């Protein structure tokens with residue numbers, strides 16, 4: 001206990017934010033422990049610390065925002081200053097100076113073969129220790145080659161020091177794995193590349209989706225298929241979760257890959273499984289995120305596109321901690337004794353330079369602490385990501401090589417479903433036919449095509465725009481993001497909506513009455529019916545309020561010294577917006593615990609409006625959800641189609657399912673079954 005101390009929050013006097021007590025190393029973990037619902041714990045803590053307070057997650061300084069006033073300041077007024085995301089590694093280009101070494105060997109003692117050009121090399125932490133803090137760690141390489149070592153942002157020396165400074169930006173191991181170190185949109189740091197990716201997806205979404213009849217047709221096709229399934233399972237207790245997931249997945253799949261799944265497709269089953277694994281493990285502020293050195297590297301590396309399929313370049317995959325053996329190298333890579341290798345093969349740099357080395361992302365964290373604690377969550381996540389990456393890679397390759405006349409494209413070459421249970425197809429064939437030649441940019445059918453086309457035009461324009469270099473990883477992670485962010489969120493909101501309709505049959509009746517009056521039975525609902533169905537719209541809004549699918553948004557990070565209210569917020573602080581608190585604030589909402597769609601309607605019940613500005617289900621400002629329009633289209637059409645035909649009921653022999661969520665990367669619904677009864681008007685008279 002003598003070691004116990006209160007860490008001082010930054011700022012002075014009245015400008016100092018109240019902070020939960022914190023112990024060295026573990027931070028405020030003891031105050032948060034034992035409560036699986038982090039958003040509720042943070043909500044309750046307001047009683048003692050006020051609506052804006054700080055805490056320590058291990059060495060991370062975290063500011064918790066529980067009120068709309070402060071959320072608005074973070075997201076809207078100072079959106080740019082708070083637009084960062086937690087990161088594990090940063091890219092630091094090497095200068096030419098020798099690496100200052102604290103322990104271990106000096107530069108001259110590095111194995112010579114490790115620096116030989118054109119060779120794959122793996123340096124182990126035992127021979128290369130971290131910098132002692134004097135600038136970027138660097139090594140002088142043979143001419144024309146650059147050795148690059150990545151370190152966590154802000155980590156100047158040891159994690160201990162970072163912790164004592166209090167603002168260590170030791171990052172989210174799980175989200176870094178998920179996004180290959182932030183090469184996606186959701187977890188990428190604010191910067192020109194992130195802006196570029198966001199703009200690309202935004203344009204592609206408007207091209208293929210939002211507002212276009214094509215997307216409405218896709219959603220309606222899936223809604224019809226969902227209704228068929230409900231019809232076939234009529235009067236039995238059905239787990240609707242996989243059906244809703246399939247419907248939403250198919251919309252996103254059509255958008256991203258111009259393809260969809262039938263019921264029972266093994267690829268779809270694999271996808272369901274890996275998605276659940278990711279939801280169960282990512283971004284729960286699990287121990288491995290707080291203490292990255294808790295992870296164990298195993299040989300379960302995920303396929304990293306920048307190394308797969310290249311004749312040159314191989315080594316340890318940064319994401320998975322495993323080794324990749326590319327064609328020609330025969331898998332005979334040296335192993336790092338501590339399995340925390342940091343260097344991998346070569347990578348092209350603009351200007352013909354070759355870059356050697358890539359951090360074993362979270363594996364090394366620049367700290368090279370012994371990795372001795374097994375971590376089940378992490379192992380599960382890596383397994384799931386491996387499957388996801390194989391799938392993404394397969395789709396990616398298919399898009400690069402579209403089917404020629406009489407060909408089934410890449411899928412035919414490798415066989416349908418290839419890659420899911422086996423290994424990712426090697427790209428030896430691709431190296432013979434450069435994708436740039438095979439890719440048919442004229443027929444842009446989906447998001448993947450659109451991204452490839454941008455990439456192609458960027459490659460053709462010389463010199464490439466600085467800082468806007470889209471690698472294969474960026475493309476894959478961007479599409480992966482749309483999948484990750486687009487499927488789980490929308491499906492979860494649909495599940496919550498069904499659950500609330502079971503609890504509130506009078507709400508369901510009112511929606512159906514409204515539909516009967518305004519649409520009738522002679523036609524299907526369309527998007528243009530939205531203004532005609534305000535009660536359905538209000539119900540969707542109330543579901544999004546009472547059970548925000550992303551109760552803590554995605555953590556933001558301050559990019560400069562700034563402030564919230566009168567409190568100083570230092571650069572690098574993580575800012576968590578507790579959307580649960582914002583949506584359940586009694587000062588903003590009348591009886592916030594009550595499910596009452598009517599609160600979103602005007603006095604005449606004909607127009608939808610929010611009674612309080614304290615409503616941010618999609619976030620706001622610079623980092624606002626990219627799929628808000630698409631998600632709202634899906635929620636409206638799926639619910640309208642189902643409720644036009646079916647009445648949803650709780651199976652007689654079962655109690656009403658719980659309305660309590662399970663905190664995770666989304667606020668999950670507990671498993672439940674539902675009976676979909678065909679409404680009388682739809683029954684064919686016998």
Ligand code: HEM
Pocket residue numbers: 185186187198481482485486487489490493549550553554555617618619620622623624625626627628630631632
């Ligand atoms: C009902 C469904 C959805 C809800 C409630 C939702 C909510 C959110 C929230 C709260 C954020 C975080 C904002 C922040 O950190 O400040 C977010 C980010 C994001 N969402 Fe959604 N989302 C939904 C559906 C979608 C869909 C369908 C897509 C894709 C088409 C999507 C793509 C994204 C992306 C890419 C981000 C990251 C934006 C960035 O960091 O710049 N979301 N979403």
